[in-house]
Amino acid sequence: MEKIVLPDIKDLHLIDVYKNNGGYSAAKKAFGLSSDDIIDQVKKSGLRGRGGAAFSAGLKWSFMPKTTDKPKYLCVNGDESEPGSFKDRQVFEYNPHQLIEGILIACYAIGAKTAYIYIRGEYHKWIKLMQKALDDAYAGGYVGEKMESIFGTEFSCEIYIHKGAGAYICGEESSLMNSLEGKRGYPRVKPPFPAQYGLWGCPTTINNVETLANVPAIINKGWEWFSKIGEPKHPGTILYGLSGHVNKPGVYELPSGTLLTDLIYNYAGGVPRNKKILCVIPGGSSMPPLRGDQLEGVKMDAESLKAVGSSIGTAGVMVMDEDTDLVRVLARISKFYYHESCGQCTPCREGTGWLVKILNRIIRGEGSTKDLDLLISVANNIEGNTICALGEAAAWPVKFMVDRFRDYFEKRVSQEVVIPVANKVHSMRHTANPIADIKE
Amino acid sequence: MEFKFSEENLKKIDEIVKRYPVKKPAVMPVLYLAQEQNGWISQEVMVEVARVLDMHPEEVLGIVTFYTMYYQKPMGKHHIQVCTNVSCMLRGGYEVFDQVKEKLGIENMQVTSDHKFSLEEVECMGSCGTAPMIAVNEDYYENLSKEKVDEILESLKKN
Numbered sequence: 001m002e003k004i005v006l007p008d009i010k011d012l013h014l015i016d017v018y019k020n021n022g023g024y025s026a027a028k029k030a031f032g033l034s035s036d037d038i039i040d041q042v043k044k045s046g047l048r049g050r051g052g053a054a055f056s057a058g059l060k061w062s063f064m065p066k067t068t069d070k071p072k073y074l075c076v077n078g079d080e081s082e083p084g085s086f087k088d089r090q091v092f093e094y095n096p097h098q099l100i101e102g103i104l105i106a107c108y109a110i111g112a113k114t115a116y117i118y119i120r121g122e123y124h125k126w127i128k129l130m131q132k133a134l135d136d137a138y139a140g141g142y143v144g145e146k147m148e149s150i151f152g153t154e155f156s157c158e159i160y161i162h163k164g165a166g167a168y169i170c171g172e173e174s175s176l177m178n179s180l181e182g183k184r185g186y187p188r189v190k191p192p193f194p195a196q197y198g199l200w201g202c203p204t205t206i207n208n209v210e211t212l213a214n215v216p217a218i219i220n221k222g223w224e225w226f227s228k229i230g231e232p233k234h235p236g237t238i239l240y241g242l243s244g245h246v247n248k249p250g251v252y253e254l255p256s257g258t259l260l261t262d263l264i265y266n267y268a269g270g271v272p273r274n275k276k277i278l279c280v281i282p283g284g285s286s287m288p289p290l291r292g293d294q295l296e297g298v299k300m301d302a303e304s305l306k307a308v309g310s311s312i313g314t315a316g317v318m319v320m321d322e323d324t325d326l327v328r329v330l331a332r333i334s335k336f337y338y339h340e341s342c343g344q345c346t347p348c349r350e351g352t353g354w355l356v357k358i359l360n361r362i363i364r365g366e367g368s369t370k371d372l373d374l375l376i377s378v379a380n381n382i383e384g385n386t387i388c389a390l391g392e393a394a395a396w397p398v399k400f401m402v403d404r405f406r407d408y409f410e411k412r413v414s415q416e417v418v419i420p421v422a423n424k425v426h427s428m429r430h431t432a433n434p435i436a437d438i439k440e
Numbered sequence: 441m442e443f444k445f446s447e448e449n450l451k452k453i454d455e456i457v458k459r460y461p462v463k464k465p466a467v468m469p470v471l472y473l474a475q476e477q478n479g480w481i482s483q484e485v486m487v488e489v490a491r492v493l494d495m496h497p498e499e500v501l502g503i504v505t506f507y508t509m510y511y512q513k514p515m516g517k518h519h520i521q522v523c524t525n526v527s528c529m530l531r532g533g534y535e536v537f538d539q540v541k542e543k544l545g546i547e548n549m550q551v552t553s554d555h556k557f558s559l560e561e562v563e564c565m566g567s568c569g570t571a572p573m574i575a576v577n578e579d580y581y582e583n584l585s586k587e588k589v590d591e592i593l594e595s596l597k598k599n
Contacts, residue, residue: 071461083525083564121509122565124578160459165468165507168563182464182495184506200461243527243568250569285526285564316568318527332526336563342506 003253004229004237005213006094013129015136018097024142024150026216030105031153038109042215045223046235050087051077051171051208052284052313054234054302057215063195064110064203073199074107074115075180075206078130079164079171081120082284083336084316087239088209090251092119092126095213096133100143100159102212105219107157110205114158117209118176121165131161168340172388173206175342186344187388210239230256234301238315242268245275245321256301260290263300264319275321279405283313285333286393288400292322309400327412330401331359337394348391351382355398367413375402443484445492449473453492463493467503471510480511508562516551516558518596520544521575524561527568532584536572537561539589556597 011017018024030038043058064072076099080088091099103115119127137143137159140150147156162180164170170179174188177199198204214236218226227235234256240263243249247269254267260282264270271277277292282300288310290298298304302312320329338352358375361367379395386392402409445453452473456466470493474485481504490497504510522537541547544557551558567573570582574589581592 080566081564084527084568085564086566086568086570089566120566121507122562122575125580158459162465163469163472165472166509167507179468180465182467182493182503184502241569243571244530249527249571281526318530318568320530324530329526329529332524332529336525339563 001237001255004217005098005210005239006090006251006253012095013093013097013133015097015133015140015142018095022220023097024101026219027101027104027108027142028151030108030219031151031155035109035111038105038219041223042109042218045218045226046232047211047214047218047226048234048236048302049208050210050214050238050314052082054312057207057211060195060207061106061110061205063193064205065195066111068203070202071114072110072112073202073204074103074110074112075173075176075194075199075204076103076115076117076209076212077171077173077176077206078117078119078123078209079168079176080123080209080314081168081171081340082286082314082316083333084241084243084281084284084318085314086241086243086316087251087314089123089126090239091209091213092123092130096130097137098216099130099209099213100133100137102215103159104143104157105215106205106207106212108155110203112157112205114160116180116199117159117161118170118180119161119163120170121163127161127163134159134161167342168336169342169388169390172390175388176206177204184342186342187390189387230258231299231301231303233303234312238300238312240267240300241314241316242319243316244319245271245277245324246319247272257299257304260295260298260300260317263317264295268319271319271321275323277319278322278324279320279326279329279401281318281397282315283311284316285318285336286396287311287313288396289404291404326401326405326408327359327362330397331356331363333397334359334394337390341390341394345386345391347382347385348394351378352394354378355394359398362409362412365414369410369413371413372402372406372409375399441482441484443474443478443482443488445474445488446477449477450492457493464495464499467493467495467500468507471500471503475510480514514551514555517556518576519558519560521560521562521565523563523565523567523571523573523575525564527564528571528573531571533572535586536574536584536589539586540574540593543590543593 039058039061047057048054078088107115143159167185169175170185172187175185179185194204229235237253238256240252252267279289281289298308305312334355338356341348341352343349358371375398379399382391383395453470456469457463470489478485486500487497490500524533524537546559548561567582572584573582
């Protein structure tokens with residue numbers, strides 16, 4: 001199977017090696033086409049965003065206004081903070097020039113003169129590697145003012161790296177734009193969408209790193225070739241990130257629609273000590289989890305996962321074996337979203353905290369069956385009631401895990417109704433350790 | 441304590457500002473420069489950053505308090521960050537966190553009395569495939585075992 005984004009070529013991160021393997025020829029070819037033609041080809045290729053929403057990349061590009069007196073921008077989303085996702089760092093490290101080439105083609109297609117690559121702040125090493133590649137590309141005339149000498153085109157564009165500073169929410173596109181503008185990373189209300197009102201109020205397109213790294217191959221080998229790889233409705237290869245209880249965790253580039261069981265048992269080497277699988281989260285921690293006994297025949301692409309009640313997300317597959325404490329896992333997931341909630345919308349800001357408190361109560365052995373319904377109720381009140389999708393990201397794991405593992409959770413809670421903790425204050429006098437009770 | 445950017449950093453700031461159509465977006469990279477120079481982001485640092493970028497100090501405060509990578513107090517020379525998110529947790533992230541806590545004798549977000557070490561429990565660092573992990577300042581240490589953690593801490597103690 002041919003790999004598109006992370007081919008097995010030694011030292012591909014070096015500009016000379018990249019060039020010798022056909023690098024920057026797709027950009028040259030693209031600059032000879034009309035922008036409409038490129039957008040059309042990418043649309044027909046079926047390339048869908050790899051950042052989580054799996055939206056058609058070509059369609060997104062086509063939303064950019066053709067005539068405007070404002071500058072246009074491209075944002076490259078390399079914030080990669082979803083727990084379980086570690087694919088974009090492989091692109092920065094092993095194939096940065098293909099990303100740069102993809103950015104050039106995208107900028108040409110949408111008419112942008114400036115692109116910003118937003119990379120999460122913790123990725124110091126990968127920011128340096130990406131900057132090195134970018135410096136080499138500038139020096140060679142592949143980016144910036146000297147582009148004419150290489151490509152023989154009047155088109156030129158600048159690419160800058162912007163370093164994040166540890167906020168998960170900045171992976172959300174409108175939050176990313178606010179962050180880039182030098183503001184707190186608060187998501188914006190949509191509409192207006194970025195193509196109308198993006199960076200500094202100008203038309204902006206935001207694409208994930210992996211999405212753009214696919215573009216040069218589509219231009220070079222044609223949309224028909226790309227559309228035939230993997231599942232027709234979500235074609236191409238996907239960088240699957242396997243983590244948790246597998247023998248060989250890591251990133252595997254395989255066609256979309258690869259069987260989940262194949263990923264786990266053939267590529268990632270199966271589960272340590274041949275344990276059974278209790279739970280798999282197929283697309284990063286915000287996506288609905290699947291039961292271990294539900295995995296047979298599940299294909300890893302957007303449509304197939306939707307059919308089994310989950311989602312491809314960032315294709316970060318987290319595997320949990322039969323000994324895993326799911327309540328603790330869910331509490332840890334909820335703690336993450338509580339920590340990362342930006343605080344703009346009340347349902348998310350407050351609700352995520354309540355989820356953590358209820359789950360911790362269950363861990364302490366003080367949970368009741370009612371708490372399980374309460375968890376789902378709180379999750380339902382977050383979902384759909386927030387500006388951005390962090391609401392769903394916080395609600396889904398709770399809602400679906402409690403629902404799909406009801407039997408498991410019921411074993412962890414008491415059947416008796418425990419008096420809600422808040423009411424215990426009234427009976428302070430009767431408890432041995434009143435202070436400890438209040439703290440809870 | 442008064443804070444002024446070094447000549448070298450002022451030149452860097454001039455370069456950074458050129459990347460954006462307005463000055464304000466430079467606040468994040470400029471805060472990183474300030475943190476590098478000063479070790480942490482004090483009130484004086486925020487006032488100076490605001491002055492250099494024509495912003496209100498309150499706006500800069502808003503940025504510093506929103507993002508977790510700007511430190512509002514001095515951290516240790518070696519800032520140890522341990523990921524305990526799910527993928528690391530499944531492979532022993534909490535055990536590593538407890539080990540570091542015990543070894544250094546400090547809790548989350550505390551600094552040792554000799555200012556050599558500080559500890560932070562962090563969210564997913566993108567090392568899920570090489571879990572568990574710790575980061576020391578800017579460097580990742582991955583695929584850790586109990587012995588490796590001990591080794592890393594011992595070698596850091598020496599410098």
